[in-house]
Amino acid sequence: MLTPGIPAIVRYLWLIPALPIVAAGVGALLKQSRRKFAAAIAIASMTFSLVLAVIAFACVLPQPERLFFNFQWMQFGSEWVKLGWVLDPLAAVMLVMVTFVGLLIFIYSVAYMHHDENFTRFFCFLSLFAGAMLGLLIANSLLLLFMCWEVVGLTSYLLIGFWYERPAAAAAAKKAFITTRIGDLGLLLGMVWLYGQSGTLLFYDHGAGCMEHGPLSLLTGKTLTGIALLIFCGAVGKSGQLPLHVWLPDAMEGPTPVSALIHAATMVAAGVYLVARVYPLMSLSTNALTVITWVGALTAIFAALVAVAQDDIKRILAYSTVSQLGYMMMGIGVGGVAVGVFHLIAHAFFKALLFLGAGSVIHGLMGEQDIREMGGIRKWMPVTFATYAVGTLALCGFPLFFSGFWSKDAILHAAYGWNVSRIPFYLGAVGALLTAFYMTRQVCYVFFGARRRGPVAEPVVPAETAASDPSEAAHESPSPMTVPLMLLAVFAVLLGFIATPAWPWLQAFLELRPARLDFGELAEDSLPALMVVSSLLVFAGLYLGWWMYGRRPIRHAGDPDALERLQPALFHALHKGFYIDQLYALTILRLAWWMANLANFVDRWIWSGIPLAVSALVQGVGFVDSSLDRWVVNKGFDEGCNGVAGGGRLLARLQNGLIQNYLRLLGAAVAALAFFLLLGHKG
Amino acid sequence: MTPLAGCLLVSSMLFAVGLAGALTRRNTILVLVGIELMLNAANLNFVAFWRFGHHAGVSTGVIFGLFSIAVAAAEAAVGLALILAVYRHTKTTDLSLLTGRAQ
Amino acid sequence: MRQMSAAFLILAIVTMIAACAAMTLRGLVHCALALAVAFAGIGTLYLSLGAQFLGLAQLLVYVGAIAVLIVFVILLTRGGDGDASPLIPTGLPITGIVVATTILALLAWAVFHSFAMHSLGPPATPATVRELGTVLMAEYVLPLEVIGLMLTAALIGAVVVAMKEKQDTQ
Numbered sequence: 001m002l003t004p005g006i007p008a009i010v011r012y013l014w015l016i017p018a019l020p021i022v023a024a025g026v027g028a029l030l031k032q033s034r035r036k037f038a039a040a041i042a043i044a045s046m047t048f049s050l051v052l053a054v055i056a057f058a059c060v061l062p063q064p065e066r067l068f069f070n071f072q073w074m075q076f077g078s079e080w081v082k083l084g085w086v087l088d089p090l091a092a093v094m095l096v097m098v099t100f101v102g103l104l105i106f107i108y109s110v111a112y113m114h115h116d117e118n119f120t121r122f123f124c125f126l127s128l129f130a131g132a133m134l135g136l137l138i139a140n141s142l143l144l145l146f147m148c149w150e151v152v153g154l155t156s157y158l159l160i161g162f163w164y165e166r167p168a169a170a171a172a173a174k175k176a177f178i179t180t181r182i183g184d185l186g187l188l189l190g191m192v193w194l195y196g197q198s199g200t201l202l203f204y205d206h207g208a209g210c211m212e213h214g215p216l217s218l219l220t221g222k223t224l225t226g227i228a229l230l231i232f233c234g235a236v237g238k239s240g241q242l243p244l245h246v247w248l249p250d251a252m253e254g255p256t257p258v259s260a261l262i263h264a265a266t267m268v269a270a271g272v273y274l275v276a277r278v279y280p281l282m283s284l285s286t287n288a289l290t291v292i293t294w295v296g297a298l299t300a301i302f303a304a305l306v307a308v309a310q311d312d313i314k315r316i317l318a319y320s321t322v323s324q325l326g327y328m329m330m331g332i333g334v335g336g337v338a339v340g341v342f343h344l345i346a347h348a349f350f351k352a353l354l355f356l357g358a359g360s361v362i363h364g365l366m367g368e369q370d371i372r373e374m375g376g377i378r379k380w381m382p383v384t385f386a387t388y389a390v391g392t393l394a395l396c397g398f399p400l401f402f403s404g405f406w407s408k409d410a411i412l413h414a415a416y417g418w419n420v421s422r423i424p425f426y427l428g429a430v431g432a433l434l435t436a437f438y439m440t441r442q443v444c445y446v447f448f449g450a451r452r453r454g455p456v457a458e459p460v461v462p463a464e465t466a467a468s469d470p471s472e473a474a475h476e477s478p479s480p481m482t483v484p485l486m487l488l489a490v491f492a493v494l495l496g497f498i499a500t501p502a503w504p505w506l507q508a509f510l511e512l513r514p515a516r517l518d519f520g521e522l523a524e525d526s527l528p529a530l531m532v533v534s535s536l537l538v539f540a541g542l543y544l545g546w547w548m549y550g551r552r553p554i555r556h557a558g559d560p561d562a563l564e565r566l567q568p569a570l571f572h573a574l575h576k577g578f579y580i581d582q583l584y585a586l587t588i589l590r591l592a593w594w595m596a597n598l599a600n601f602v603d604r605w606i607w608s609g610i611p612l613a614v615s616a617l618v619q620g621v622g623f624v625d626s627s628l629d630r631w632v633v634n635k636g637f638d639e640g641c642n643g644v645a646g647g648g649r650l651l652a653r654l655q656n657g658l659i660q661n662y663l664r665l666l667g668a669a670v671a672a673l674a675f676f677l678l679l680g681h682k683g
Numbered sequence: 684m685t686p687l688a689g690c691l692l693v694s695s696m697l698f699a700v701g702l703a704g705a706l707t708r709r710n711t712i713l714v715l716v717g718i719e720l721m722l723n724a725a726n727l728n729f730v731a732f733w734r735f736g737h738h739a740g741v742s743t744g745v746i747f748g749l750f751s752i753a754v755a756a757a758e759a760a761v762g763l764a765l766i767l768a769v770y771r772h773t774k775t776t777d778l779s780l781l782t783g784r785a786q
Numbered sequence: 787m788r789q790m791s792a793a794f795l796i797l798a799i800v801t802m803i804a805a806c807a808a809m810t811l812r813g814l815v816h817c818a819l820a821l822a823v824a825f826a827g828i829g830t831l832y833l834s835l836g837a838q839f840l841g842l843a844q845l846l847v848y849v850g851a852i853a854v855l856i857v858f859v860i861l862l863t864r865g866g867d868g869d870a871s872p873l874i875p876t877g878l879p880i881t882g883i884v885v886a887t888t889i890l891a892l893l894a895w896a897v898f899h900s901f902a903m904h905s906l907g908p909p910a911t912p913a914t915v916r917e918l919g920t921v922l923m924a925e926y927v928l929p930l931e932v933i934g935l936m937l938t939a940a941l942i943g944a945v946v947v948a949m950k951e952k953q954d955t956q
Contacts, residue, residue, distance in 0.1 A: 657782025660714070660882075664706050667885035674892050685904070686794065690835070691897045693798045697805050697828075699890035704809030706882025712814060712860055716821050719852065720805055723828050726844075733913075734835045742913045745837050746926055749918075752840075752847050753933050757940035759852045763859045764944035770863045771950075 009056050010067045013085045013138050016052050016095060017148075019045040021131030027124030038120040039110050042127045046103045049134060053095035060092045064509055068140050068204045082202055084140035089509045090276060090341065094137045097345050101265045101352050102130050104484035108356055109257040111480035112363060116255075122162060126261070129155035133266050137273065142191050142201040142210070145274070149187070149234070152267050153180050159262060160254040169253040176247040183237015183244055187274075190230025194281075197223060203277065211280040224281070228288035231278055232295075239271030239325045242299040246581055248322050252314040256359030259314060264321050264355050265348035272328045272344050276337045289333045290420055296329030297415075297424035302578070304434035308441070308563065309574035312369050313358045316442050319577075320395065321351055323431060327411055330424055335414025338507035343411055345506075346403035346495050350394035353488035357388035360477040360485065361446060371445040372561075378447040381476045385447050387485040392443055394492040396436040396542065399535040403496030408432060413530050429537055436541025444549035690731035697724035711766050711776045715759065722755045794834060801827030814860045822853035839915050 023045035027038045060067070070084030106126060113122050132155060136148035154177075161173030195201050198215035200208060207214055219227065235241070240248040251263050262268070275282060275292065282288050303323035310316045324347050332340035362369055364381050378385035394402040397409070412432070415425040476482065498506050548562045564571040573579065654661070701720030708714060726748045733744025770776055804824035811817045825848040832841030911917075922930050 658779060659781070660706060660709075660778050664881045664885060667702060667706055667889070668881060671885050671888040671892065674889065678892055678896055688897055689794065689798070690831075692894060693802065693831075695890055695893035695897065696802055697824075698893070699886045700802075700805045700809055702889060703883050703886035706885060708809070710814060712856060712863070713809070713817060716808055716817060716856065719821070719848075720808065720824065723825065723848070727828060727831065730832055730835050730837050730840065733837070742911075742917060742921055745840050745913045745918065746921060748832075748837070748840050749843060750926075750929060750933060752843055753937065756847050756852060757937055759855060760944045761940050761947065763855055764948035766859055767862060767948045776863050 007059055007067065009052070009059050010069050010085075010087050012052075013056065013069065013087055016049045016056070016099070016138065017131045017133075017135035019048050019052075019131070020127040020134065024124050024128035024131060027120060027127060030120050030124075032118065032120050035119045038123045039106075042123040043103065043106050043110075045127060046099060046106050046130060049130070050096075050099035050103050053092075053099045056087055057092040057096050060087060060089055061509075064089050066204060070140060070202055070205055081143065082141065082200070082205075083144045084202060084205075085138040085144075086140035086204055087138065090273075090337065091137055093341070093345060093506070093509070094273060095134065097348055098130075098133055098137060098266050101348055101488075102133075102261060104487060105257050105261045105265075105352065105356070108260075108359070108481050108484045109255075111478045112257055112359055113255065118162070122159075122255070125155055125158050125162070126257075129159065129262060129267070133270065136270055140203050140205075140209075142194065142203070142278075145277070146187065146191060149238070149270065149274075150184070152270060153177060153184065153238070156180075156251070156262050156267055159258040160251045162254055162258065166253070172247070172250040172253040176251050179244050179247040180237040183234045186230045186233020186237075187235075190227050190233070193223070193230065194219075194227050197227070211278065216281060216284065219281070219284070225285045225287045228278075228282045228285045229291060232275065232282075232288065232292055235271030235274050235329070236295065237271070238274070239268050239329070240299075240322045241271075241295050241326065241329060242302060245299065245303065245322050246577075246584060249315050249318040249577070252312065252318050256314065256355060256362060259318070260352045260355035260359065263318065264351035268321060268325055269328075269344050269348060272325065272332065272340055275329065275332050276341055279332065279337045282332075283336075286420075293330050293333030293415075293418070293420075293424055296326045296331070296333055297427040299323065299326030300330060300431045301326075301427045301434075304431045304438065306574050306577045307438045308434060309561070309571050311372055311575075313361065313371050313374075313442065313446065314355070314369060316371075316438060317351070317354055317358060320354075320435065320438070323435065324351065324395075327408065327428065327431070330415060330428060331411035334418040334424065335411065338510045339410045339414050341510060342498075342506050343407035346394070346407040346492075349488055349495060350391045350402075350404060350492040353387060353391040353485060353492055354395065356481070356485055356488065357384050357391060360384045360481050361388075363477055363481070371442060374446045374451075375449040376447070376451040383476060383482045384485065387482075387489040388447070389443065390489040390492055392439045394496075396439055396538050397432060397534060398538055399531065401493060401496070403492055403494075405534070405538075406496040406500050409531060409534055412534055413527060416526065416530060429533070432534060433537045433541040433544075436538050437545045440542050440545025441549045444545065448550055685735065687731055687735035690727060690735070694724040694727040694731065697721075697727065709778050711769070711778055711781070712763075714778065715762050715766070718762075719755060719759060722751065726751050794831070797827055797831050797834060801831065815857065818853060818857045818860055821856065822849050825849045825853060836912055839913065839918055 020042070023041045026041055030038050066086065066088035068084055068086040068088075070082050072080040073083045074081045106123075109122065109126065113119050116122065129152060132148045132151035136145055136152060139145035139148060157173045157177040160176050161169050163169045164173075191201065194210060197219055198210045200210050200215060202209045203211040205212070209215065237244045248263060248268070252259055254262075282292070300323045303319045303326060307316050307319035307323065310319060324343070328340045328343050328347070330340075331343055361374065361377055361381065361384060364377070364384070365374065368374060390402075394404040396402075397404040397407075399405050408428075412425060412428050415428055416422070418424065552562075561571065576582070654665070698721050701717040701724060703717075705714045705717030705721070708717070729744040729748045729751070733742070733748075736744075766776060769781065773781060775781070801824055804820050804827055807820035808817050808824055811820060826845060829841045829844035829849065832838075832844055835841075
């Protein structure tokens with residue numbers, strides 16, 4: 001399978017995920033006290049991977065093309081299961097994004113987790129995650145992708161439940177794993193079905209791969225839609241789309257770097273990446289694309305509504321992530337891979353920025369996470385405030401200068417032009433308004449207003465960090481934390497310019513064609529009107545947020561929210577996430593409990609009953625045997641021995657030492673002998 | 684009833700008496716006496732058969748009797764010496780007390 | 787004599803009575819004396835049967851030596867106390883009488899059912915001293931020598947056994 005002329009970087013592309021995995025392996029063997037070494041190898045491996053990813057990107061950049069390398073892995077009867085890796089523009093940009101953001105978050109974690117005693121284990125898991133995620137990105141086989149997908153899910157579980165002594169964290173980890181598992185089941189079924197229909201799981205294989213024209217043409221109608229939807233199930237679980245979104249907000253129990261890396265920038269994006277990878281298959285089925293778009297749009301609006309009523313700084317961002325993932329799915333559904341992936345990359349940077357900023361605030365406040373307890377932080381943590389503001393504006397899509405504007409606009413533009421229905425466009429538009437609204441609300445609560453907690457605050461039960469000095473007021477975070485923030489802020493701004501309609505470099509890059517700079521494109525279609533409309537929506541949302549929360553910030557932590565005062569019932573429903581968790585608890589969880597109890601009963605009494613019965617029988621036999629042995633054999637033997645002893649004693653009385661007795665016996669014997677002798681000799 | 688039969692009967696009776704006494708009396712010396720009687724009875728048998736038996740001219744019976752007397756004498760001497768030695772040790776000649784076991 | 791004569795009968799009866807007495811009397815010395823009488827009776831029987839040398843040897847050895855020896859030992863072992871056991875013992879000793887009676891019965895039966903009741907052999911040649919001497923030195927020289935050895939051994943043995951022990955352990 002070796003094509004000569006494949007550049008060395010493609011041959012050695014496997015090093016990119018392998019290095020972090022090796023770092024994880026070494027880290028697993030280290031003692032907990034070797035903190036510096038553990039962090040050093042993790043960061044070093046990530047740096048090397050970043051360098052290699054940049055080299056790979058540079059290889060693909062001048063001439064966008066698809067390079068891949070396949071090899072035979074396992075023999076299945078007469079067939080070989082093949083695996084391989086692919087380097088194409090999509091993989092290249094994702095590699096650079098993941099390694100860069102990952103490296104920044106690793107550096108951030110050194111300071112953030114400094115007081116934690118399980119520092120080494122944290123970096124081991126982080127490296128493992130990074131390696132698996134990178135492997136997922138370069139996979140040229142759906143099977144290899146699935147394997148890395150599962151490892152990513154595993155590390156997500158390990159990292160959400162990092163502080164496993166806390167029951168909430170353990171429960172959240174379990175919930176995340178099980179919910180994504182439901183999605184993974186769909187993915188597995190789709191994968192198997194695809195293999196059965198097309199005979200291969202390799203994406204690209206010189207015309208024989210399952211994303212290439214030949215095998216794809218074998219799939220038709222219902223089969224195609226079925227496979228596409230099943231694979232989409234995996235994305236629904238992993239990316240937190242509507243029915244399976246419940247794990248993402250609870251996943252905030254993990255440390256903030258984990259939330260930033262896994263649940264904002266990379267792992268949740270793996271679902272979107274999966275859809276992008278199998279897009280050649282999805283695009284053939286308009287039904288599948290319709291479903292994807294609707295799910296994305298509904299998720300976007302739903303999560304945005306719920307985010308309005310949350311109190312935990314990270315939960316707001318979590319629901320925001322769910323909402324933005326919905327946007328990404330919607331984007332892929334209506335506009336293609338480039339639209340969704342652009343938003344994915346931009347979102348990775350500014351959402352990671354926002355999470356790291358939130359982590360900085362939490363670190364500075366020694367573990368406080370409730371925004372009602374915060375206030376006026378911008379005075380104490382200026383750098384954090386500035387970068388957080390940049391991230392917020394990027395997320396809201398503030399016009400022209402922030403990446404979120406261009407990426408969200410691309411999605412809305414594509415949704416406007418969707419020929420099936422315009423409703424997703426309207427949902428997306430309202431969602432944009434809500435996004436601006438809840439982010440402004442959050443910023444007002446956290447950074448503006450008076451400090452609701454006294455400067456000399458009692459440290460909250462150290463959930464996130466073991467604080468250094470409780471008597472200090474909230475302080476700015478150390479530089480390993482602020483420098484990544486600043487770097488991410490820069491990219492949150494600059495990245496917007498890689499995919500503007502005037503210069504659609506990213507779209508062209510991903511579609512393997514060159515791009516031209518053409519400002520005329522800006523005036524094309526309904527684009528100017530759309531840009532104006534979305535800008536107006538953003539301004540409206542910002543103004544509304546400021547009007548409700550910024551003008552009259554609440555004085556005390558216990559005061560009700562402004563919205564809550566207006567519409568308590570609606571606020572409560574939004575706060576509880578439309579009661580979906582409770583619904584699941586009543587129905588699905590109860591069913592699962594019932595089945596588990598049934599299985600337990602069967603296992604304990606019926607399956608175990610047989611061994612129990614057998615063992616009881618054996619014990620009974622043993623008891624009978626031992627009784628027999630004790631009472632019959634031993635007694636009998638004892639009696640026999642006693643008899644012999646008695647007989648012996650009896651006979652021993654003959655030997656009494658009296659000579660005359662011996663003589664008498666002798667005489668008697670002789671008499672008897674003589675008698676018999678004479679008897680036989682009669683006559 | 685020939686004289687032979689008579690002699691044999693006499694010797695049988697002597698033997699029986701000697702045997703009864705040897706097995707019954709408690710004194711060691713009387714046991715020896717019984718033994719001597721038995722020996723004599725046997726001697727009488729020999730002489731009777733020599734005198735009335737079917738082998739003429741052979742004096743085997745008498746010779747045997749002679750030797751028997753000699754042996755009996757030697758045995759009596761040694762036996763009595765033994766009785767004396769035992770008596771010296773245990774101060775008794777009562778056979779029911781002389782068991783050879785620790786008393 | 788070819789048939790039972792009165793002398794034989796009287797001698798037999800005397801011997802019998804003496805033997806019974808020797809075995810049943812209480813006093814040990816009485817038993818010894820009765821034994822001597824029995825020996826004498828048997829010796830006389832030998833004489834009457836024509837074994838002169840044997841009869842005289844019997845009288846010399848048995849009556850003269852053995853009976854006397856028995857008397858000596860009785861006296862040396864305080865035989866004056868006598869034997870306190872009953873005449874017809876109870877318990878185990880009665881087996882002795884039973885055994886003797888059985889053997890007597892058997893022997894008597896054997897005698898009565900044998901040729902001895904009817905036939906007699908030819909008259910025996912008298913066993914003169916000369917003849918005995920010749921036979922002893924010719925046919926029975928080996929037993930003679932052995933007897934000599936045995937007597938020597940018995941003599942030494944008896945002396946050694948009956949010797950007073952050295953007074954080293956007291």
